[in-house]
Amino acid sequence: MIAGILGGMGPAATAEFYAKLIARTAAERDQDHLRVAIWADPTVPDRVAAVLDGSTDPYPALLAGAGKLRDLGASVIAIPCHTAHFFLPRLAADSGAPFVDMVAETAEFLAGRTGPVGLLGTRGTIAAGLYQRRVPEVEWVVPSEAGQREVDAAVAAVKRGDIAGGAAHFDRARVDAPLSVLACTELPLAAGKSGKVLDPTDLLADAVIRRCGGKPVDVRPPA
Amino acid sequence: MIAGILGGMGPAATAEFYAKLIARTAAERDQDHLRVAIWADPTVPDRVAAVLDGSTDPYPALLAGAGKLRDLGASVIAIPCHTAHFFLPRLAADSGAPFVDMVAETAEFLAGRTGPVGLLGTRGTIAAGLYQRRVPEVEWVVPSEAGQREVDAAVAAVKRGDIAGGAAHFDRARVDAPLSVLACTELPLAAGKSGKVLDPTDLLADAVIRRCGGKPVDVRPPA
Structure with missing residues (x-):
């Protein structure tokens, strides 16, 4: 294999x-x-x-x-x-x-869950509705425009190798939900060991x- | 490319x-x-x-x-x-x-150097003389048998995913030299940010x- x-x-x-x-x-x-x-x-x-x-x-x-x-x-x-x-x-x-x-695996993990779940990802992932269409039962909470700019900046920082800068931007990007899905693969590098996130x-x-x-x-x- | x-x-x-x-x-x-x-x-x-x-x-x-x-x-x-x-x-x-x-790149980096240099690697790398033959000008310092057992244990720990255990063994494996070559690719994971090592x-x-x-x-x- x-x-x-x-x-x-x-x-x-x-x-x-x-x-x-x-x-x-x-x-x-x-x-x-x-x-x-x-x-x-x-x-x-x-x-x-x-x-x-x-x-x-x-x-x-x-x-x-x-x-x-x-x-x-x-x-x-x-x-x-x-x-x-x-x-x-x-x-x-x-x-x-x-x-x-990866989206299907995450949907399976979230099966049965309701209530607010944060969705932190690129504008592409959010606009495509990858998670919202796959898991319509939860109340997806996306960042404000200011928050999304912090997500964008966190992703860009990781992509240029600036993990500390990415972490600072990520800290300002949080949404009001008990759990947030890290729906961009740069974000786990910026999020560190936060307990309130689900890393697909x-x-x-x-x-x-x-x-x-x-x-x-x-x-x-x-x- | x-x-x-x-x-x-x-x-x-x-x-x-x-x-x-x-x-x-x-x-x-x-x-x-x-x-x-x-x-x-x-x-x-x-x-x-x-x-x-x-x-x-x-x-x-x-x-x-x-x-x-x-x-x-x-x-x-x-x-x-x-x-x-x-x-x-x-x-x-x-x-x-x-x-x-990698050995040739390291030899080039060490060119012109003399005096003691530590050699921390597997028993295979040391027995094969990979570094000793390539850079005969320096005085290679290999661990004692007890130290080599610590190197072996550090490598094995990293291979089974136990980085903390690897670091503990690595700390006990040091040799008496101002600089040591990490001549096994598991060792940088165990060595952390030590300043006295050269990581090929x-x-x-x-x-x-x-x-x-x-x-x-x-x-x-x-x-």
């Missing part, structure tokens, strides 16, 4: 996801870990602009990357980028590659581990 | 190296970063045993991985595992893949960035 990661969107988020995949695999020695193939192409055109106004087109690069991982024999492919999930149905159909869907990359990592026949360690996200 | 990483030996060391490659690339946005392909196969048979007594043979798996990265179009391939560098001359010749040599993966990352036409940020290892 080979776990594929279609990454680079952004690169630090991909490295963090790979580290998480390793940390969440129950293992005593190298040979207990998953075989992993990563195609990380940070030159994929901007996903947010593609969703918001169609001024960019990341799809050909995503399809090319999926094909490379499929040809390497990936048994399952994860995309540690929420906004790119907008393209997932088309990508899965066109490539025939076996994807695991945790769920994505565990799904990949299970599908590859491995055993996730018992680290539960907040309920 | 595509940077290839032949990794998984171990997996946490590969994730750390990938994160380092990103952190050391001067970039303002995703698209400034390197395109990276990683083949991480933790099931490669034990490298240390192969060097010490030939009871394992990692070579076929290493050659297969190098071929995959070459076929993906890697312009340069890094191996974030010192012990595996024992096989590098044969691997480069057989695969025709364009490797960057820093030099490997910068070499990869330069060969891909990127610009390393100005983070110098200790002189």
Whole structure:
């Protein structure tokens, strides 16, 4: 079994996801870990602009990357980028590659929940309604325009390697909800160990581990 | 340009190296970063045993991985595992893949230096003389048998995901030298931010960035 990661969107988020995949695999020695193939192409055109106004087109690069991982024999492919999930149905159909869907994993985790849940992500992810359409039962709370600007700034800071700056912006971006979904893969790097957040990359990592026949360690996200 | 990483030996060391490659690339946005392909196969048979007594043979798996990265179009391939560098001359010749040599990069950095330098690595790396033969001008100081057991324990702890345990063993493994080379890629994870160590993966990352036409940020290892 080979776990594929279609990454680079952004690169630090991909490295963090790979580290998480390793940390969440129950293992005593190298040979207990998953075989992993990563195609990380940070030159994929901007996903947010593609969703918001169609001024960019990341799809050909995503399809090319999926094909490379499929040809390497990936048994399952994860995309540690929420906004790119907008393209997932088309990508899965066109490539025939076996994807695991981070938004679907998160929806499954949230099943049965009602009440307010914060949604912190790019303007593309929010405008596409990725989470709102998948989990209509909860009351999604998105940031104010000022708060969204802090989310945007946190994501941009992480992308240029400024984790401390990202954390400062993230701290000012909170919404009024008992739990917030970190719906952008740069945000876990900025959020640190806050207990009030649900990090879908945790769920994505565990799904990949299970599908590859491995055993996730018992680290539960907040309920 | 595509940077290839032949990794998984171990997996946490590969994730750390990938994160380092990103952190050391001067970039303002995703698209400034390197395109990276990683083949991480933790099931490669034990490298240390192969060097010490030939009871394992990692070579076929290493050659297969190098071929995959070459076929993906890697312009340069890094191996974030010192012990595996024992096989590098044969691997480069057989695969025709364009490797960057971490031991050679470290030798270049140490050029002109004399006096004691600590060598902390696996028993395989030390027995193979990877550093001693490449840099004969310095006085290599290897740990006592008790110290080497601490190095072995630090490496094993990191491989099973116990970074804190690795750090505790590493702290007891020091040798009497003003600078020590972390000649095993698990050790930077256990060593933290100690100022008295030279981490060859820093030099490997910068070499990869330069060969891909990127610009390393100005983070110098200790002189």
